Amino acid sequence: xxxxxxxxxxxxxxxxxxxxxxxxxxxxxxxxxxxxxxxxxxxxxxxxxxxxxxxxxxxxxxxxxxxxxxxxxxxxxxxxxxxxxxxxxxxxxxxxxxxxxxxxxxxxxxxxxxxxxxxxxxxxxxxxxxxxxxxxxxxxxxxxxxxxxxxxxxxxxxxxxxxxxxxxxxxxxxxxxxxxxxxxxxxxxxxxxxxxxxxxxxxxxxxxxxxxxxxxxxxxxxxxxxxxxxx
Ligand SMILES: Cc1cc2nc3c(=O)[nH]c(=O)nc-3n(C[C@H](O)[C@H](O)[C@H](O)COP(=O)(O)O)c2cc1C
Numbered sequence: 001x002x003x004x005x006x007x008x009x010x011x012x013x014x015x016x017x018x019x020x021x022x023x024x025x026x027x028x029x030x031x032x033x034x035x036x037x038x039x040x041x042x043x044x045x046x047x048x049x050x051x052x053x054x055x056x057x058x059x060x061x062x063x064x065x066x067x068x069x070x071x072x073x074x075x076x077x078x079x080x081x082x083x084x085x086x087x088x089x090x091x092x093x094x095x096x097x098x099x100x101x102x103x104x105x106x107x108x109x110x111x112x113x114x115x116x117x118x119x120x121x122x123x124x125x126x127x128x129x130x131x132x133x134x135x136x137x138x139x140x141x142x143x144x145x146x147x148x149x150x151x152x153x154x155x156x157x158x159x160x161x162x163x164x165x166x167x168x169x170x171x172x173x174x175x176x177x178x179x180x181x182x183x184x185x186x187x188x189x190x191x192x193x194x195x196x197x198x199x200x201x202x203x204x205x206x207x208x209x210x211x212x213x214x215x216x217x218x219x220x221x222x223x224x225x226x227x228x229x230x231x
Contacts, residue, residue, distance in 0.1 A: 025150050025153050025154045026150065027199070028153050028154075028196075029149055029150055029152075029153035029159075030153075030158065030193075030196060030197040030198075030199065030200075031159075031160040031161065031197070032104075032158025032159060032160055032189075032191075032193040032196070032197060033104040033160055033197075034104065034193065034194040034195070035104060035107055035108045035109075035158060035189065035191040035192060035193060035194060036191075036192050036193070036194040037192070038109065038191065038192035039109050040109040040110045040157060040190050040191060040192075044152075044155050044157065045068065045110060045190075047151055047155065048112075048148045048151045048152050048157075048190065049066060049068075049148070050151070051147040051148055051150065051151030052064060052066065052144040052145070052147050052148045052151075053144075054147065055140070055143040055144035055146075055147045056140070056143055057140035057143065057144070058120075058123075058124055058127075058136030058137065058139065058140050059120075059123050059124055059136075061120035061123050061124075061136075061137075061140060062120075062140075063116040063117045063118070063120040063137055063140050063141060064114065064115070064116055064117075064140075064141055064144045065115040065116065065117060065182060066112050066113065066114060066115065067112070067113040067115060067176045067178060068110060068111070068112050068113075069110070069111050069112075069113075069176070070109065070110055074111075074175060074176070075105075075106045075107065075108070075111055076106055077175055078105050078106055078111065078172065078175070078187065079105050079106025079107070080106075081168050081171045081172060081175075082105050082106075082162075082168060085165070085167045085168050088167075089167075104160060104162075104189055105162050105187055105189055107191075108189040108190060108191035109190060109191040109192070110189070110190045110191065111187060111188065111189050111190070112148070112187075112188040112190060113172065113176055113178070113184060113186075113187055113188075114141060114144070114145050114184075114185050114186040114187075114188055115178055115182045115183060115184050115185065116137060116138075116140075116141045116182065116183050116185055117181070117182055117183075118137060118181055118182075118183050119181060120137060120140075121133040121134070121136070121137050124136055138185070141185055145161065145186060145188060148188065148190075149161075149188070152190055156192075156193075157190055157191065157192065157193075158189075158190070158191055158192065158193035158196070159188055159189065159190050160188070160189060161186050161188065162186060162187040162188065162189065163186060164184050164185060164186055164187060169184050172184055172187070
């Protein structure tokens with residue numbers, strides 16, 4: 001068995017053209033943080049939202065609600081909200097908050113706000129622990145966002161996850177009139193990349209995959225639990 005793990009292929013087998021196409025889109029997707037002008041067409045936007053529609057969700061609850069904007073003024077305001085927050089954090093913690101890095105949230109063709117309806121958590125009748133319900137909710141939301149990103153990448157469009165931290169959430173909620181009890185989870189810019197970013201390094205498959213039982217030799221030391229690899 002241990003040998004089977006060692007003999008694991010370093011490249012996934014290209015079984016048929018559909019797999020190749022899928023893998024090429026998965027490997028093409030990047031977090032794009034510098035955009036150039038250029039429209040995301042309505043047809044492209046619809047395809048992206050259609051991809052989200054087919055995401056798997058806990059108990060098929062489909063908790064997502066997407067607010068889409070093309071309004072430059074609102075985008076500018078999003079950018080201000082993030083900039084203000086970043087400046088404030090930088091004053092408190094100048095070491096970890098270097099630079100003003102959120103300019104990409106305001107200069108794209110389309111911004112999608114990924115909102116979710118947490119009332120869907122009550123539908124998970126066989127899941128009693130709140131933390132478990134939260135996992136189902138967040139995972140369902142993330143699936144939809146990831147499918148959007150893959151659809152965008154397949155059309156040469158860039159995207160990036162932008163976290164909505166507690167500090168910016170109320171202002172974004174107000175700007176886009178997102179009602180309670182919806183949660184506002186991520187901001188997703190969609191646009192044309194100024195240049196397509198290089199791939200960030202990935203751990204090797206057999207560093208994180210384990211055959212049959214967990215291989216304790218692969219458990220990373222605490223020092224390895226960090227942005228990977230450190231840059
Ligand atoms: C849940 C989640 C939240 C993220 N939040 C941010 C963010 O707030 N700002 C940002 O620039 N990138 C964010 N990212 C993007 C990651 O930094 C990025 O996916 C990772 O570095 C790998 O790079 P790649 O997406 O180009 O492959 C987030 C990604 C995920 C999955």
